[in-house]
Amino acid sequence: MAYILDERQKQVSVAGANAPTIECNKVSLAGSVSQRACVFCGSRVVLYPIVDALHLIHGPIGCAAYTWDIRGSLSSGPELHRLSFSTDLQERDVIFGGENKLYDSLIELIDAHNPKAAFIYTTCIVGVIGDDVERICRQVEKEKNIPVIPVQAPGFQGSKKDGYKVACEAIFKLVGTADKPTPKKSINILGDFNLAGELWILLEYYKKMGVHVNATITGDGRIDDIRNAQNAGLNVVQCSGSMIHLAKMMKEKYGTPFMRVSYFGIEDMSDALYDVARFFKDDDMMAKARQLVKEEISRLMPELAWYKERLTGKKAAIYVGGAFKAISLVKALRLIGVQSVIVGSQTGTPEDYELIKKLCDEGTIIVDDSNPVELSHFVKEKHADIFIGGVKERPIAHKIGLGFCDHNHERKEPLAGYEGMMNFAKEIYATAMSPVWKFTKNP
């Protein structure tokens, strides 16, 4: 694998009995064209779906422009999160400071939109030019009587994953600031961002089981619910890379227990329901979960069998943000006869990669923080037919003649839950079976 930069060799391995655990949690190598973004991005994507908060980005225009309406996170009410606000710092502000602009912007926006809280994202140069954002936030908080929370997210202060942590800390500041009567058997859903309405599918399942959902963090998120999040009996954490930090802090301060789940694929989805029932030691809840799973599976399996018959033998490459999602995808693909030959993520942990290694067939390439050079070599080497990734991976797949499934921000069909599994199978089938590939195979 000569095309892999020396410094990155240990971030790649091939699954097998003696495979080493790959290195991860490292900063991206300069010049490597990492698929990762920065600290700001990490914080922004996590907080973005809080729909009744004001999100103001303090810095030059780019960071705000590139994150305007970036995620398909749906709202059942306000849509303030879909607007992009920036202090749009100019050269003069870099010299004399941007505090006045920040203050004025905040006052004007809060008066105009009446948000329940405001998040102020500081970008690369804000700290460098010495703006005291915390002070401005405190001042506005006092004047406007809503929480005004600084999100210290200069891009250079680590990787996207560090941004997740910054976001969790911002949310944590809100938790515990309200105390509403909350049913004992209630959960908070952490780490679902309601892309294409996925959260609403989950809410329906939990409702059928008789589980009360207290706060959804952050999909279709509401400030008042987050403020009362400590009163839930359990934190159910998906996308552990982004939200586990919040769960840990809540456990430490409020004693709220947490569990990790995934809603992708039948197995993991069903476990997510059973585990909650098991946690509350509630037989009725468990019976309802069983009933739900039974109904869904009996409906789904014949249809999936149809796809499996046709897709068996296809090979997939997975490169996504979080490794926990990658694990679910391996299982979900297996269900429809597709073998995963490359599995990678931007932000996986050693435990995640260990799990992937055990789960995958021998010979599967496992990679952390990859780049176009590596990924394009991998898919050719392993003869993948389908690529599952995000926007930046799409042209890699398409230029090589692979089918592609967007499992990231831009998806318009829900892929979570049982319904999502069906959509996933349909999408994989559509991209694998399209007649257009006859032109790419014999160009």
Add this chain to the structure above:
Amino acid sequence: MNTTETNTIKKPKMGSPVGVGGYVSTRNSCKLCAPLGASLVFKGIEGCVPLLHGSQGCATYIRRYMISHFKEPVDIASSNFSEESTIYGGSRNFITGIDNIIKQYKPTVIGIASTCLSETIGEDIPGHIRHYQEANEGNGKTLPTFIHASTPSYAGSHAEGFHNTVLATIKTLAEYEKAGSHVTILPGMVSPADLRYLKELLSDFGIKFTLFPDYSETLDNEYTAEYQLIPTGGTPIHEIQRIGNSKAVIEFGSMFNKTALRSKDKGTIQTAGEWLESTHYIKNHQMPLPIGIAATDRFIAALKDITGLELPEYHRKERGRLVDSYVDGHKYIFGKKALLYGEIDLVEALAEWCREIGIEPYYIKSTDFETLRAEANNIKPDFLLGNSKGYYIARERGIPLVRVGFPIHDRVGANRMHHIGYRGTQELFDRVVNTLLEYKQEHSPIGFKYM
């Protein structure tokens, strides 16, 4: 003149106590940041990999933004600043970055653009380049050509970034020898299809030319069956060098890089064409983007004037058909109001074209989409003409949006869309007329079959 130039953004008073300024934030920005424009120009140089000297996110966001428009690979490297590089300087990351790009991509050119971070901490990028060259030359290695553009995102938009990078590249590479017979075309921020059109037109004319930048292939490539690390295409280095010896320059635009408010170059900003004229004594034909018959005639007249050649028959007939279609379609658009937005060079050219065909153009210079949305309540436009980001306004008002320019994130084929010349105007005209016809038909109580 229907152009509203209401600048609703009040500038804060310098040094005034907090809150007195009344500054209003930028809400749903129309502009993007300067390094994006730089990256686009670098993608138009043969064998070039762009490097953004700053945080990882800048490169990733810009890649994502450009990929969503072009639907093509867009590899942009980053020097990936850490806290340490922010405090002690980014030279180490710069060197590692360049080393790794050379190892992975084997480029002939590395185009380096600064970011707000590297500019704010005062990174000396020309110095970094010089040190890198000094340390690596002489050991048998052929180093890539380095080009550096200063593009802090706190000064100007992506359009300034684009034009500044065109200027920086030409300043770095242009030779100054005996004048040749070739014509240089600096087309500005147009689509890959527009660039292909220009090449076809000039070839048909029989004119020797250099087109820069040329991302017609790098950002709109054929199916290649492999991931080309550096896509084929782009203006070759030797052609950029000979720009300095051109017989004449034609550059399209009206504002270029002149809206940026950088104190250091106030009043002295030059476009690439102006710089070539003042330092290389090459006649610069500066003109708005050739959208519309009058504007394209002006471009063709300049070509004739420079070369003494006649417009080829094929293109003369394209003009003729365009006139014919204007006649056929004029009634369906007369008096309609169009709300325009996007890069100012494009908007001003489109506005002129609207006037040419009887549409009333409205636009606001340097604004954001929320201001535009509010203004739309007063203007009550019949349709929007701009990139895909204005869709939400069109949707809210129940009026059509005719997508042009950059970015178009919600449709395929943006790179195959023509805007300029007789051909581009024809395409635009047909799209606008048909959009308004479709709107009328959809809203008709009977659903007519003949227009």
